[in-house]
Amino acid sequence: MLVRNFRPEGSKVVGIDTARRHPGKERPTSGSRAPAPMAARVPESVIDAQRRQQAIQDALASLPAPQARAVTLFYQGFSHQEIAATLRCSAEAARKQVSRGTAALAKLLHPINSQ
Secondary structure (H helix, E strand, O other), X not given: OOOOOOOOOOOOOOOHHXXXXXXXXXXXXXXXXXXXXXXXXXXXXXXXXXXHHHHHHHXXXXXXXXXXXXHHHHHOOOOHHXXXXXXXXXXXXXXXXXXXXXXXXXXXXXXXXXX
16 A cells, blocks of 8 residues: 655645755845845835824924813813813813814924825
8 A cells, every 4th residue: 555645743744845945055036135124114104104293293392381281181082171170271261272272283284284
């Protein structure tokens, strides 16, 4: 009886391409350049996101402190009343700070949003 597909226990299947290679010789890769280092392989979308984040932080830093705090708290999910309690002002004043701050941010970030 002939056993065609016999493999000893624990052995690995070797592909034809691997089996045909000669030891010490590497197949040429597509292109003659060496692979780029990991830092150079960062996707453009990640770089764009980092630039946007830095622009937003710069724009927030340019706002008056109460507006910057009000906008930051608002985008973190706090209500106008909670913002008012934090800033020690009325809910109407907190709403105005958020409104004015977001309007100022929109003007400062307009060039970024149009890209």
